[in-house]
Structure formats: C-alpha cells, structure tokens
Amino acid sequence: WESRSKAAMLHCRKMLPARMANTLRRAAVSTLPKDGLTLADFMPSAPAAAKRPQPMRKPKWLKMVNPNLTQEGTERYKEVRATIKETG
Numbered sequence: 001w002e003s004r005s006k007a008a009m010l011h012c013r014k015m016l017p018a019r020m021a022n023t024l025r026r027a028a029v030s031t032l033p034k035d036g037l038t039l040a041d042f043m044p045s046a047p048a049a050a051k052r053p054q055p056m057r058k059p060k061w062l063k064m065v066n067p068n069l070t071q072e073g074t075e076r077y078k079e080v081r082a083t084i085k086e087t088g
Contacts, residue, residue: 067073 067077
C-alpha cells in the first residue's frame with residue numbers, strides 16, 4: 001500500500017466490495033456438472049469412515065514403571081543413578 005498513490009488506494013477500497021459481491025453471486029449460481037456427479041459421490045460413506053483400527057497397546061516391558069514404589073526398587077534406582085553420575 002505504501003507504494004501506491006492515494007487515488008489507487010481509494011479505487012481499491014471502492015472496488016473491493018463490488019468484487020466480493022460478484023464472487024458471491026457466481027458461487028450462488030453454481031450448477032451441477034454435466035456428468036451429474038458431485039463431491040458427495042466421491043466421499044466415503046459415514047459407516048466406512050467411522051471404522052478405525054484399534055490402537056496398538058504398549059507391551060508390558062515398554063510401559064513406564066515407578067521404581068520408588070518398593071524399597072528394593074528405590075535402592076536399585078539410587079545405585080543406578082550413582083553409577084551413571086560416576087561414569088559421567
């Protein structure tokens with residue numbers, strides 16, 4: 001807008017509503033294609049689209065476990081943490 005003159009900016013502001021109205025009129029007058037098919041003919045049916053595969057569950061060995069639930073788990077966790085700190 002900075003490079004345009006004031007007259008050009010005013011012209012654009014006047015033409016904008018007219019262009020929008022023309023676009024809306026064209027959209028409202030749309031007709032069916034000659035072969036008679038519409039977008040709805042190519043969309044999957046509702047029951048087919050609703051069927052999704054069941055999500056895969058994590059295996060037990062992959063699930064997160066809190067080591068601090070038992071005394072042995074807490075001791076082992078502290079040992080492992082200390083070893084990691086020592087080795088860096």
